[in-house]
Amino acid sequence: MLSHFKASSHCGVLFIIALVATSCSSSEKFTGFSYDPEGATVTTDKEITPQHERTIGISSDGVWLSNEFAGARMNDFYKLNDSLYQVVLEPENYPINNSPWYAFKVWADSAKTVRLRLKYQHGEHRYYPELSHDGSSWSAIDSASYSQDTLQGTATLKLDLSEKPLWVSAQEVLTIDDYVVWADSLSREPFVWQDTVGFSHQNRPVKKIVINELEDKNRPHGILLITGRMHPPEVTGALASLYFIDELTSDTETANKFRSKFEILAYPLANPDGVQNGHWRHNAAGVDLNRDWIAFNQPETQAIRDDILKHVRSDSQKRIYYGIDFHSTNENIFYPINREIKTFPEDFTYKWVDSLKNAFPDTEFSVEPFDTSSPIAKNWIYRTFGADAVTYEVNDSENRDKIEAIARTSARLVMQNLLEEMKTEMNK
Numbered sequence: 549m550l551s552h553f554k555a556s557s558h559c560g561v562l563f564i565i566a567l568v569a570t571s572c573s574s575s576e577k578f579t580g581f582s583y584d585p586e587g588a589t590v591t592t593d594k595e596i597t598p599q600h601e602r603t604i605g606i607s608s609d610g611v612w613l614s615n616e617f618a619g620a621r622m623n624d625f626y627k628l629n630d631s632l633y634q635v636v637l638e639p640e641n642y643p644i645n646n647s648p649w650y651a652f653k654v655w656a657d658s659a660k661t662v663r664l665r666l667k668y669q670h671g672e673h674r675y676y677p678e679l680s681h682d683g684s685s686w687s688a689i690d691s692a693s694y695s696q697d698t699l700q701g702t703a704t705l706k707l708d709l710s711e712k713p714l715w716v717s718a719q720e721v722l723t724i725d726d727y728v729v730w731a732d733s734l735s736r737e738p739f740v741w742q743d744t745v746g747f748s749h750q751n752r753p754v755k756k757i758v759i760n761e762l763e764d765k766n767r768p769h770g771i772l773l774i775t776g777r778m779h780p781p782e783v784t785g786a787l788a789s790l791y792f793i794d795e796l797t798s799d800t801e802t803a804n805k806f807r808s809k810f811e812i813l814a815y816p817l818a819n820p821d822g823v824q825n826g827h828w829r830h831n832a833a834g835v836d837l838n839r840d841w842i843a844f845n846q847p848e849t850q851a852i853r854d855d856i857l858k859h860v861r862s863d864s865q866k867r868i869y870y871g872i873d874f875h876s877t878n879e880n881i882f883y884p885i886n887r888e889i890k891t892f893p894e895d896f897t898y899k900w901v902d903s904l905k906n907a908f909p910d911t912e913f914s915v916e917p918f919d920t921s922s923p924i925a926k927n928w929i930y931r932t933f934g935a936d937a938v939t940y941e942v943n944d945s946e947n948r949d950k951i952e953a954i955a956r957t958s959a960r961l962v963m964q965n966l967l968e969e970m971k972t973e974m975n976k
């Protein structure tokens with residue numbers, strides 16, 4: 549979610565030309581997905597309200613909800629009338645970007661069909677519900693059982709309940725345990741290992757995955773940086789990052805060659821507290837981590853920055869070639885660095901996204917360049933190393949198989965193109 553930078557400057561133009569001051573006030577209604585609230589770039593600790601973890605129900609009706617699991621969010625539950633219950637969702641703190649996460653379990657003492665309305669404080673409905681009977685395999689709710697009221701900012705779900713819990717969530721619930729299973733399976737390769745680079749506010753490890761199979765550590769080699777999940781609800785971007793990294797470890801000619809010349813440093817879960825606590829956007833200090841890459845007030849961003857700097861500065865043969873920061877929004881969109889800004893390599897994102905468009909002619913990919921002034925991860929990579937970098941945003945509602953296909957193809961294109969860049973550089 550980066551489009552707010554454009555939105556706010558647009559807002560400024562309106563203000564100057566037409567003096568429509570109210571259009572820029574913080575009480576302005578959410579205008580879709582391009583909303584960065586006032587104060588988002590102030591990244592000193594803010595107060596958050598932890599959700600009350602509990603099972604809550606209407607005992608006379610025998611209907612129960614619970615948020616007692618990792619990644620859950622459900623703040624209140626009550627009965628509105630004979631045919632409708634209301635689930636209240638609140639963010640960790642506000643003002644906040646409209647990424648209204650919800651995840652809860654619901655069940656009934658005996659089989660019955662209920663209607664649940666999702667009602668948000670400081671936000672409005674955005675994510676199409678995913679359902680699960682086991683908390684690990686998910687499918688989108690049937691459209692006949694779903695309605696959205698865009699005026700009220702609510703959604704109503706018709707659910708068939710039984711004694712067995714039904715998970716209802718904004719996206720698949722993808723928490724630390726899932727990352728651990730994934731990382732452990734990657735680490736079976738002899739050239740992959742994991743490290744803890746620091747700890748979050750709530751003392752959860754911030755982990756790194758290193759992929760290193762260099763043919764000669766004493767000769768110049770490249771580094772590819774990957775960051776992800778600064779924003780907890782952005783699960784489609786998280787899935788893309790896992791497939792992308794997995795492809796880098798594959799036993800293909802391209803991947804083997806790539807690993808002989810490039811090292812990969814990946815920090816796929818930058819905001820473990822936010823993910824575990826079902827936050828809408830922030831870490832446990834109520835801060836948007838992708839606005840902290842100038843001030844570095846937060847332990848998660850500090851840990852990743854310090855680890856990268858230590859790694860790169862330890863060896864003059866290492867050079868950062870490219871950085872990718874994975875996110876999600878309401879479309880597939882890449883935010884590269886403005887073409888006018890000189891980076892190394894030059895215009896890398898534009899080249900591989902052009903090839904990606906050719907590989908998926910029926911899929912829409914937008915490219916929207918940004919300047920390098922904002923305090924986001926991609927810009928820190930550019931400002932610190934002069935390297936090119938991109939924010940890779942995956943559509944919230946993209947088909948999951950397609951997310952995998954696009955991410956793996958992207959990884960292959962990035963590897964091929966980085967090898968080309970290195971060849972050109974070495975021949976200079």
Ligand SMILES: [Zn+2]
Nearest residue numbers: 549779875876
């Ligand atoms: Zn994001």
